[in-house]
Amino acid sequence: xxxxxxxxxxxxxxxxxxxxxxxxxxxxxxxxxxxxxxxxxxxxxxxxxxxxxxxxxxxxxxxxxxxxxxxxxxxxxxxxxxxxxxxxxxxxxxxxxxxxxxxxxxxxxxxxxxxxxxxxxxxxxxxxxxxxxxxxxxxxxxxxxxxxxxxxxxxxxxxxxxxxxxxxxxxxxxxxxxxxxxxxxxxxxxxxxxxxxxxxxxxxxxxxxxxxxxxxxxxxxxxxxxxxxxxxxxxxxxxxxxxxxxxxxxxxxxxxxxxxxxxxxxxxxxxxxxxxxxxxxxxxxxxxxxxxxxxxxxxxxxxxxxxxxxxxxxxxxxxxxxxxxxxxxxxxxxxxxxxxxxxxxxxxxxxxxxxxxxxxxxxxxxxxxxxxxxxxxxxxxxxxxxxxxxxxxxxxxxxxxxxxxxxxxxxxxxxxxxxxxxxxxxxxxxxxxxxxxxxxxxxxxxxxxxxxxxxxxxxxxxxxxxxxxxxxxxxxxxxxxxxxxxxxxxxxxxxxxxxxxxxxxxxxxxxxxxxxxxxxxxxxxxxxxxxxxxxxxxxxxxxxxxxxxxxxxxxxxxxxxxxxxxxxxxxxxxxxxxxxxxxxxxxxxxxxxxxxxxxxxxxxxxxxxxxxxxxxxxxxxxxxxxxxxxxxxxxxxxxxxxxxxxxxxxxxxxxxxxxxxxxxxxxxxxxxxxxxxxxxxxxxxxxxxxxxxxxxxxxxxxxxxxxxxxxxxxxxxxxxxxxxxxxxxxxxxxxxxxxxxxxxxxxxxxxxxxxxxxxxxxxxxxxxxxxxxxxxxxxxxxxxxxxxxxxxxxxxxxxxxxxxxxxxxxxxxxxxxxxxxxxxxxxxxxxx
Ligand SMILES: Nc1ncnc2c1ncn2[C@@H]1O[C@H](COP(=O)(O)OP(=O)(O)OP(=O)(O)O)[C@@H](O)[C@H]1O
Ligand SMILES: [Mg+2]
Numbered sequence: 001x002x003x004x005x006x007x008x009x010x011x012x013x014x015x016x017x018x019x020x021x022x023x024x025x026x027x028x029x030x031x032x033x034x035x036x037x038x039x040x041x042x043x044x045x046x047x048x049x050x051x052x053x054x055x056x057x058x059x060x061x062x063x064x065x066x067x068x069x070x071x072x073x074x075x076x077x078x079x080x081x082x083x084x085x086x087x088x089x090x091x092x093x094x095x096x097x098x099x100x101x102x103x104x105x106x107x108x109x110x111x112x113x114x115x116x117x118x119x120x121x122x123x124x125x126x127x128x129x130x131x132x133x134x135x136x137x138x139x140x141x142x143x144x145x146x147x148x149x150x151x152x153x154x155x156x157x158x159x160x161x162x163x164x165x166x167x168x169x170x171x172x173x174x175x176x177x178x179x180x181x182x183x184x185x186x187x188x189x190x191x192x193x194x195x196x197x198x199x200x201x202x203x204x205x206x207x208x209x210x211x212x213x214x215x216x217x218x219x220x221x222x223x224x225x226x227x228x229x230x231x232x233x234x235x236x237x238x239x240x241x242x243x244x245x246x247x248x249x250x251x252x253x254x255x256x257x258x259x260x261x262x263x264x265x266x267x268x269x270x271x272x273x274x275x276x277x278x279x280x281x282x283x284x285x286x287x288x289x290x291x292x293x294x295x296x297x298x299x300x301x302x303x304x305x306x307x308x309x310x311x312x313x314x315x316x317x318x319x320x321x322x323x324x325x326x327x328x329x330x331x332x333x334x335x336x337x338x339x340x341x342x343x344x345x346x347x348x349x350x351x352x353x354x355x356x357x358x359x360x361x362x363x364x365x366x367x368x369x370x371x372x373x374x375x376x377x378x379x380x381x382x383x384x385x386x387x388x389x390x391x392x393x394x395x396x397x398x399x400x401x402x403x404x405x406x407x408x409x410x411x412x413x414x415x416x417x418x419x420x421x422x423x424x425x426x427x428x429x430x431x432x433x434x435x436x437x438x439x440x441x442x443x444x445x446x447x448x449x450x451x452x453x454x455x456x457x458x459x460x461x462x463x464x465x466x467x468x469x470x471x472x473x474x475x476x477x478x479x480x481x482x483x484x485x486x487x488x489x490x491x492x493x494x495x496x497x498x499x500x501x502x503x504x505x506x507x508x509x510x511x512x513x514x515x516x517x518x519x520x521x522x523x524x525x526x527x528x529x530x531x532x533x534x535x536x537x538x539x540x541x542x543x544x545x546x547x548x549x550x551x552x553x554x555x556x557x558x559x560x561x562x563x564x565x566x567x568x569x570x571x572x573x574x575x576x577x578x579x580x581x582x583x584x585x586x587x588x589x590x591x592x593x594x595x596x597x598x599x600x601x602x603x604x605x606x607x608x609x610x611x612x613x614x615x616x617x618x619x620x621x622x623x624x625x626x627x628x629x630x631x632x633x634x635x636x637x638x639x640x641x642x643x644x645x646x647x648x649x650x651x652x653x654x655x656x657x658x659x660x661x662x663x664x665x666x667x668x669x670x671x672x673x674x675x676x677x678x679x680x681x682x683x684x685x686x687x688x689x690x691x692x693x694x695x696x697x698x699x700x701x702x703x704x705x706x707x708x709x710x711x712x713x714x715x716x717x718x719x720x721x722x723x724x725x726x727x728x729x730x731x732x733x734x735x736x737x738x739x740x741x742x743x744x745x746x747x748x749x750x751x752x753x754x755x756x757x758x759x760x761x762x763x764x765x766x767x768x769x770x771x772x773x774x775x776x777x778x779x780x781x782x783x784x785x786x787x788x789x790x791x792x793x794x795x796x797x798x799x800x801x802x803x804x805x806x807x808x809x810x811x812x813x814x815x816x817x818x819x820x821x822x823x824x825x826x827x828x829x830x831x832x
Pocket of ligand 1: 234261266267270481
């Protein structure tokens with residue numbers, strides 16, 4: 001049931017609009033909705049307060065704690081966190097749930113540091129309080145109850161991350177913020193840390209690596225300096241920027257360039273490269289840059305404020321009077337008319353955190369806009385002005401209005417406004433920049449595979465990765481330079497890559513995880529989506545990197561038309577992209593823009609829901625495959641196996657037997673299909689099926705003989721023999737005549753026995769049967785039909801024993817890579 005957020009009416013779960021007031025229900029969640037999320041948990045506890053309050057009157061204790069609680073709550077909320085609970089004098093706060101931000105870990109540590117300051121301020125105000133705190137911050141995966149109401153005592157997040165945060169808090173020195181490893185890795189570019197001795201904590205076998213946050217490395221909003229890799233590709237985009245600038249100069253006009261693209265694709269870098277090119281040409285331009293911040297309230301027009309502050313040389317640490325003075329000084333040089341200068345100064349003052357007596361009271365927005373524009377025009381009249389409004393997708397509507405006002409009204413001055421923005425900008429302001437003749441859009445696409453390879457090589461200082469690691473990296477980074485950088489960095493951090501002299505070594509068999517920074521970035525993007533759109537992505541993620549609208553519709557039980565609409569919108573947001581043609585009739589085929597988006601979306605689905613969705617995906621495949629089901633058997637097996645494993649992991653046992661039976665069948669079918677193409681793959685399907693078959697199951701003999709044949713074809717005779725033995729013994733147990741027959745070594749019908757004319761060449765002289773039997777010499781008959789399975793098993797075993805006894809024949813052909821004219825034969829392949 002969905003409760004309408006506007007009128008409170010209860011609506012059916014699949015309702016899109018409220019039956020009472022017609023409001024959209026796209027953002028409502030059904031009760032009990034859960035999601036797996038990476039969250040950051042902050043625990044803050046007062047030191048020694050319990051002991052001091054031992055004899056105190058409860059009212060005094062509450063009065064003493066009240067200001068502390070209020071301050072902690074306000075700091076948590078200022079940074080977009082949520083107070084989960086107060087337990088006595090301890091506070092637990094959550095960052096990243098219900099809605100994730102890309103910098104939740106940083107927000108939590110900043111909050112911790114602010115709380116320390118707040119406690120010092122409280123002590124200053126009332127020395128009698130004598131408060132001291134310890135703070136622990138930890139990041140990790142949790143199951144989040146999206147509709148929990150912490151204010152009513154309901155817990156929102158559960159998982160080890162919460163317990164460990166509490167333990168970290170206990171291990172923290174008094175007056176310190178201590179963080180765990182994942183938090184450290186996600187924030188080390190912006191927070192200064194001191195490494196502490198690893199902490200032994202209850203419930204953990206190994207001591208935990210911990211760090212103490214000592215300060216913030218950059219003021220809010222400034223860029224982090226990292227030594228960048230050389231600029232790769234993007235020649236056309238850079239050329240377009242230069243041309244537009246040339247036009248600004250030629251026409252003395254205002255031009256707007258919006259640079260759009262998904263996070264990390266290189267918008268800011270492109271602009272930085274443009275700036276470098278201007279510097280290299282030694283052009284005299286004023287370059288002023290300001291960033292829109294994601295923190296929401298209290299930062300309206302922050303970007304413009306930064307521009308004014310930079311121009312006037314105002315520091316964040318300057319007080320209001322100092323700021324006003326600097327502003328006045330900078331305007332003296334800029335605006336000659338004293339009346340106009342005072343007017344501009346009073347309108348600019350609020351942007352730099354100061355106020356003038358003349359500007360007290362509310363000011364008309366139009367008037368402010370005009371004054372600000374006049375200021376920027378004055379700047380541009382001195383020399384060409386480039387204004388960069390970074391991250392415009394975070395700008396509030398008023399800021400967007402101002403940028404439009406500026407480029408519409410500024411005339412007769414060379415002024416270029418560059419606005420890097422993610423695609424969300426177009427949701428905030430539909431048709432941004434459209435229809436203006438002085439507006440250009442540069443949409444950045446992902447780097448090509450060659451360019452990404454080039455970037456990887458540059459990041460590794462020209463050393464070369466093993467081809468398979470390189471391929472995996474390129475695939476997962478999907479042409480996004482930021483993802484590429486973060487992957488390479490993570491591989492070194494986790495010891496997966498190791499540089500010894502000039503050679504990079506790769507740890508074998510290690511799965512490449514998603515770096516926390518990238519995961520947080522993507523999770524934050526997904527959390528900006530309405531509920532139904534995000535649900536489409538979850539359903540699509542279950543299908544895989546490539547998916548079809550019909551599959552999403554079937555899994556989520558939503559009308560195809562609605563799904564098509566939703567996917568179209570997600571494509572506009574650069575989360576998925578449609579394929580030119582579809583491999584399923586009447587359904588649009590899509591793929592995720594990035595494999596990583598799929599991975600993150602998939603990882604958010606709780607296990608029980610994931611299992612259900614996999615089952616639905618399997619059913620959808622059965623529906624579209626019809627008679628050609630064998631062709632899709634491997635896909636089917638994948639979904640069935642996932643559904644089964646996840647159902648078991650989630651602890652549900654209803655319908656498990658049915659699921660096991662179905663999975664066994666699809667695994668066998670998948671094995672049959674793979675048999676034509678890849679024996680090793682086929683064998684792995686049969687072996688998985690065997691794990692699901694109890695010894696007395698009637699289907700076991702069939703799968704055993706198939707697995708045996710695979711082992712046989714791969715030349716692993718002892719294993720083949722073992723499986724045949726088992727098959728025979730199962731037949732015997734069932735009282736099947738064929739099983740008894742073999743016991744007497746009678747010849748059997750069916751299999752083609754090995755020829756007897758060749759001795760093993762080059763086989764070890766020892767009596768090691770396994771070694772001698774490593775090459776095959778016989779075949780268990782042409783394909784295994786169920787009605788012949790017993791004969792096949794028996795015959796193949798007999799053939800096997802014979803080969804082991806006499807050795808396989810030599811191969812007379814050269815068609816098989818593993819044998820030569822002199823080597824042993826491979827049945828069915830070598831022309832023996
Ligand atoms: N063409 C390129 N060649 C080499 N490195 C690049 C290129 N483009 C981007 N990078 C690097 O990738 C990282 C991310 O780029 P950038 O910060 O410009 O992304 P963005 O699109 O501005 O992302 P966001 O939306 O988060 O602001 C940076 O470290 C940048 O130096
Ligand atoms: Mg950027």
